Amino acid sequence: MKKKSFLSRVADAPYLLWMILFIVAPMLFVIYFAFTDRNGGFTFENITSLSSYSGTFVMSLSFSLIATVICLLIGYPLAYCMAKASKKARNILLVLLMLPMWISLLIRTYSLMALLDNGGLVSSLLVKMGLPKLTFIGTEGAVILGMIYDFLPYMVLPIYTSLVKLDVRYAEAAQDLGCNGPKTLFRVILPLTMPGVVSGVTMVFVPSISTFYISQKLGGGSFDLIGDTIERQFQNAVTYHTGAAISLVMMILILLSLFVMNRFADKEEIIV
Amino acid sequence: MNKNVLIRLGGISKSYDGEVVLDNIDLTIHDKEFITLLGPSGCGKTTTLRIIGGFETPDAGDVYFEDKRINDLPPYKRQVNTVFQRYALFPHLNVFDNVAFGLRVNKTPDAEIREKVKEMLELVNLKGFERRKVNTLSGGQQQRVAIARALVNRPKVLLLDEPLAALDYKLRKDMQVELKNIQHKTGITFIFVTHDQEEALSMSDTVVVMSKGKIQQIGTPTDIYNEPVNAFVADFIGESNILDGVMPEDVKVKFAGQTFVCVDGGFDKNEPVDVVIRPEDVDVVKPEAGMLVGLVTGVTFKGDYYEIIVDVKGFKWMLETSDFVGEGETIGLSIDPDAIHVMKKSEYSGLFGDYSSFSDELDKLSDATEEVEAE
Numbered sequence: 065m066k067k068k069s070f071l072s073r074v075a076d077a078p079y080l081l082w083m084i085l086f087i088v089a090p091m092l093f094v095i096y097f098a099f100t101d102r103n104g105g106f107t108f109e110n111i112t113s114l115s116s117y118s119g120t121f122v123m124s125l126s127f128s129l130i131a132t133v134i135c136l137l138i139g140y141p142l143a144y145c146m147a148k149a150s151k152k153a154r155n156i157l158l159v160l161l162m163l164p165m166w167i168s169l170l171i172r173t174y175s176l177m178a179l180l181d182n183g184g185l186v187s188s189l190l191v192k193m194g195l196p197k198l199t200f201i202g203t204e205g206a207v208i209l210g211m212i213y214d215f216l217p218y219m220v221l222p223i224y225t226s227l228v229k230l231d232v233r234y235a236e237a238a239q240d241l242g243c244n245g246p247k248t249l250f251r252v253i254l255p256l257t258m259p260g261v262v263s264g265v266t267m268v269f270v271p272s273i274s275t276f277y278i279s280q281k282l283g284g285g286s287f288d289l290i291g292d293t294i295e296r297q298f299q300n301a302v303t304y305h306t307g308a309a310i311s312l313v314m315m316i317l318i319l320l321s322l323f324v325m326n327r328f329a330d331k332e333e334i335i336v
Numbered sequence: 337m338n339k340n341v342l343i344r345l346g347g348i349s350k351s352y353d354g355e356v357v358l359d360n361i362d363l364t365i366h367d368k369e370f371i372t373l374l375g376p377s378g379c380g381k382t383t384t385l386r387i388i389g390g391f392e393t394p395d396a397g398d399v400y401f402e403d404k405r406i407n408d409l410p411p412y413k414r415q416v417n418t419v420f421q422r423y424a425l426f427p428h429l430n431v432f433d434n435v436a437f438g439l440r441v442n443k444t445p446d447a448e449i450r451e452k453v454k455e456m457l458e459l460v461n462l463k464g465f466e467r468r469k470v471n472t473l474s475g476g477q478q479q480r481v482a483i484a485r486a487l488v489n490r491p492k493v494l495l496l497d498e499p500l501a502a503l504d505y506k507l508r509k510d511m512q513v514e515l516k517n518i519q520h521k522t523g524i525t526f527i528f529v530t531h532d533q534e535e536a537l538s539m540s541d542t543v544v545v546m547s548k549g550k551i552q553q554i555g556t557p558t559d560i561y562n563e564p565v566n567a568f569v570a571d572f573i574g575e576s577n578i579l580d581g582v583m584p585e586d587v588k589v590k591f592a593g594q595t596f597v598c599v600d601g602g603f604d605k606n607e608p609v610d611v612v613i614r615p616e617d618v619d620v621v622k623p624e625a626g627m628l629v630g631l632v633t634g635v636t637f638k639g640d641y642y643e644i645i646v647d648v649k650g651f652k653w654m655l656e657t658s659d660f661v662g663e664g665e666t667i668g669l670s671i672d673p674d675a676i677h678v679m680k681k682s683e684y685s686g687l688f689g690d691y692s693s694f695s696d697e698l699d700k701l702s703d704a705t706e707e708v709e710a711e
Contacts, residue, residue, distance in 0.1 A: 233424035236391055239411040240418045241438035241489065251441070255428045 094315075097308030110309035117293060117310060124290040127204070127279075128272035131211035132219075135268045136261065138212070139219035143260075146220070147227035158224075165217050170277065176213055177281045180206055202284030210278040211268075218267035226260030227253070262325050270318055290314055340367040341403075342492060342525055343388060348397035350383055357383050359549040361397070365493075365527065370519050372528045374536040375546035376572070381529045382421075384546075385495050388527065390414050401492075417486035418495040422502060423478050425470040431457070431481055432466040438489040456484040459518060476507045483518065493525045500535065512539055533573045537561060545569050547684075566682035570612040577653045578688050581611040581678065589678055592628055592648060596671060600678035610679045615643070615656045617675035626668015632661050645691050652690040 068076075101107045146157045164172060179185045180200035191197055200206045230253065238252040254261075276291030283289075290310065297307025343365040350358040358380045365371055373381035386392040387399060390411035399406050406414065417438070425434050435456055439449045457463055460480035465473070470481060479499060486494055496515075500508045516539050519526045530536055536543050537557040545552045545560060545568075553565045564570035567578050581591035586601030591611045603609060623629050630648035644661055646653045648669065661667055 231424065233420050233422075234426060236411070237418070237420055237424040237426070238437075239391075240389065240416075240420075241485070242412045242441040244410070244412050247441060251437075252426060256426075258428075 094308045094311050097305050098312040100305060102302070102305070110305045111313070113306065114309055114313060117290075120288055120290055120293055123287065124273050127208055127287075127289065128211065128269055131208050131215070131272045132265055132269045134208070134212050135216050135219040136265060139216060139264060140223055140261070143220045143223035143227055146224050161217050161220055169214055172214060173210060173278055173281050176210055177201065180209075180282065201282060202286050204287070206282040206284075207279050207287055207289075210282040211272045211275065214275075214278060215268040215271055218271075219264040222263040222267065223257060223260040226257040230256055258328075262328065266322060266325060269321070273318070274314065341365070342367045342369075342401070343527075344400040344403075345384070345387070346398045346400065348384070348387060348394045348399070350380075350387070350392065350395050357549050358387075358394070361549075361551055363544065363551065363554070365525065367492075368523050368525055369541050370516070370526045370528065370539060371542045371544065372530060372536040372540040373544050373546060374530055374533060374572075375552075376531055378548075379546040380549040381531075381546050382497055385418075385497055385527060385529050388493070389416055389418050389495050415492040416495060417489050417491040417493075418497065419479075419482045419486050419499045421497045421499070423482040423499075425478055425481055425485070427471055429470070430466070431462065431468050431470060431473070434470060434481055435484045435488050437485060442489075452488050453484075456488040459487070459521070460484045461514075475502050476511065479503065479511065483515075487518070487522060487524065491524060493527060494519075496526060496528045498529055498531070500530070500532075508535070515539065537573070545572065547572075563677065564612060564679065566679055566684050567610050567612075567686075567688050568682070568684040570610070570677075570679065571684075571688040575615050575654055576688075577613045577615065577690070579611045579613070579651065580686075581609050583607050583609050583678065587673075589676060592651065594627065596627070596676055597673045598676040598678055599674050600676070603678070603680075608681055610681060610685050612677040612679060613653075613671060613675055615654045616641075617671070618653070618655050619670040619672075620644075620655060620657045620659065620661060621668040621670045623666050623668045626670055628669040628671075630667060630669060632663055632665045632667060635661065635663050652692040654691045 098110055099106055099108070101109065142161075146154055146161075149157060177184075181187070182197075182199060182201065184200075186200065187198055234252050234256060235248050238248040243251060274291045276289060276295045279287045279289045279292055294307050294310050294314075297303040297310065341364055343363075345361050345363040348358055348361040348363075349356070361380070361384060363384070373384055375381050383392060387394055390406075390409060390413075393407060401409075401414070401416075426437065429437065432453055435453045436449050439452060444452070453466075454463075457465065460483055462477065462480050462484065465477070465481075470478060473481065479502075482499070483494075499515075500511050503511060512535060515526070515528075528536075528539065537560070540557055542554065543557055543560045544554050547568050553560060553569050555563070560569065561573055564573060564576075570576045570578055579591045581589050583589055583600075583603040584595065584606055586603075587598055589596055589598045589600070589609065589611060628648050630646035630653065632644050633647050633652065634645035636643040638656075641656045641658050642660060644655050644657060646655055646667065646669070653669070655669070
């Protein structure tokens with residue numbers, strides 16, 4: 065390995081310090097708490113006791129998977145339209161997409177709650193239109209809608225970037241070789257923008273599976289997701305150890321899914 | 337050669353943002369012809385090719401393919417395939433899948449695909465490369481894959497957009513011969529775009545010289561070289577001394593202060609003309625035997641000949657001679673009647689002067705800028 069100069073080591077120092085203090089140390093704490101009991105003795109009990117949370121894991125997983133798939137189905141065509149639009153329209157669409165990201169996630173979720181609440185804007189509109197009164201808050205749909213609403217931009221942006229960067233000659237070559245519009249999309253454009261899709265899926269899936277705020281506000285307390293469970297464990301000093309164990313398992317699950325997804329992208333071996 | 341008309345362009349014009357790229361182009365392309373569109377960057381050659389391929393629509397004029405108007409036919413319905421500039425091979429597919437792409441789109445049976453791809457890869461000398469990733473191939477190999485990918489579909493016409501521009505000199509020479517062979521073997525019409533006049537002359541049946549969105553001259557390579565129609569063509573194709581002259585009568589032309597016998601005629605009496613004399617067509621003789629006398633101001637060794645710059649009454653000529661002459665020597669120039677080519681004055685007259693500011697280095701610089709030409 066190349067030897068680093070004194071100056072470059074000084075320049076690296078603040079970042080290294082930050083990583084040690086706020087990333088490495090907390091992780092070590094999580095691992096420590098996950099494998100110790102209340103008296104500080106080593107134990108596997110925290111991990112083995114997690115089987116009682118398997119239902120929560122499955123529910124979190126399915127909610128976030130559904131949200132991710134819907135984000136992809138909305139996000140890819142949206143990104144495609146943006147990439148195809150004129151420069152001016154493109155910039156307007158980009159700002160519209162990013163605008164919500166400048167507002168805190170908590171505030172966005174609160175506003176969605178206000179809209180969907182019983183007697184909120186949406187239900188009163190429905191009533192005015194003569195439709196039956198519907199309940200949104202507290203349904204699976206509301207929680208998933210919250211995830212989609214909060215994380216959709218993270219799906220669109222990487223896909224949009226890979227579409228914009230894609231050399232137009234690949235599409236032209238496909239047409240030259242006999243592809244009409246849809247065939248060009250599925251045989252060339254989609255496979256060549258897979259890296260964008262993979263990072264979009266990651267950036268939606270990971271925050272969705274670990275969220276606790278969205279499920280609490282929009283789920284009306286009826287859905288206990290992994291994030292909620294972890295939060296609850298840490299509000300009580302006694303259950304720190306269980307919380308740490310759940311966090312650790314989830315971290316490993318996320319790492320595994322990232323690994324699988326990156327392999328998928330590697331297999332396609334795409335240079336964008 | 338089969339003389340059936342395959343493609344006809346009639347009055348094609350095209351402009352981008354008010355800038356005219358093609359100005360009333362008429363062109364006929366015959367079956368099994370190797371035709372080259374030649375010109376400097378921005379002359380409209382690539383745009384012409386893209387109009388034939390269906391990637392651009394002309395603002396005015398019509399494109400006919402076997403007498404059917406195809407202006408509005410999308411690229412995927414045309415019996416035309418393209419070898420793109422820098423190839424545009426699909427990076428997510430290996431060599432086999434790249435070549436098989438067009439066949440798969442057209443739902444060819446698997447066994448037939450394997451057969452045809454194998455045959456094509458043999459044709460372009462890439463046997464055994466089936467499983468290779470395209471981005472692990474050299475430029476020359478990628479080039480061959482691009483040709484195989486296009487030819488495997490048995491198009492009526494193959495369009496080649498500066499396919500050799502990215503290759504080094506030696507490889508380019510080899511590929512020129514190989515392309516010519518492939519065209520011969522397959523009997524497919526090739527429309528080739530290049531800015532390299534040497535490439536155009538050595539490969540084509542027909543050369544179309546373009547400049548500023550207009551066709552300057554269409555002809556066989558020998559016609560283009562020996563009988564350029566104007567100063568632009570004379571300057572662009574090969575080296576040439578272009579002098580101002582006057583035609584007092586048929587087969588007589590006056591330039592450099594003297595009257596010469598030539599073989600051209602049909603001009604008005606005392607019509608001003610451009611006179612082209614190729615460097616290799618002038619004999620270097622003793623001063624007393626020369627029709628013109630000049631002072632050698634520069635000598636460049638070119639391997640099998642010397643390129644010399646000679647000052648004749650202030651006009652610098654470029655000559656080629658196999659005998660060494662030294663700088664500062666006075667020599668005589670002897671010019672045969674059939675070495676003199678007389679052209680009508682054109683908008684290009686006077687744009688290409690003598691060789692007083694000539695330098696090989698400058699020449700190479702301008703070549704390099706042409707290679708990164710915009711599509």
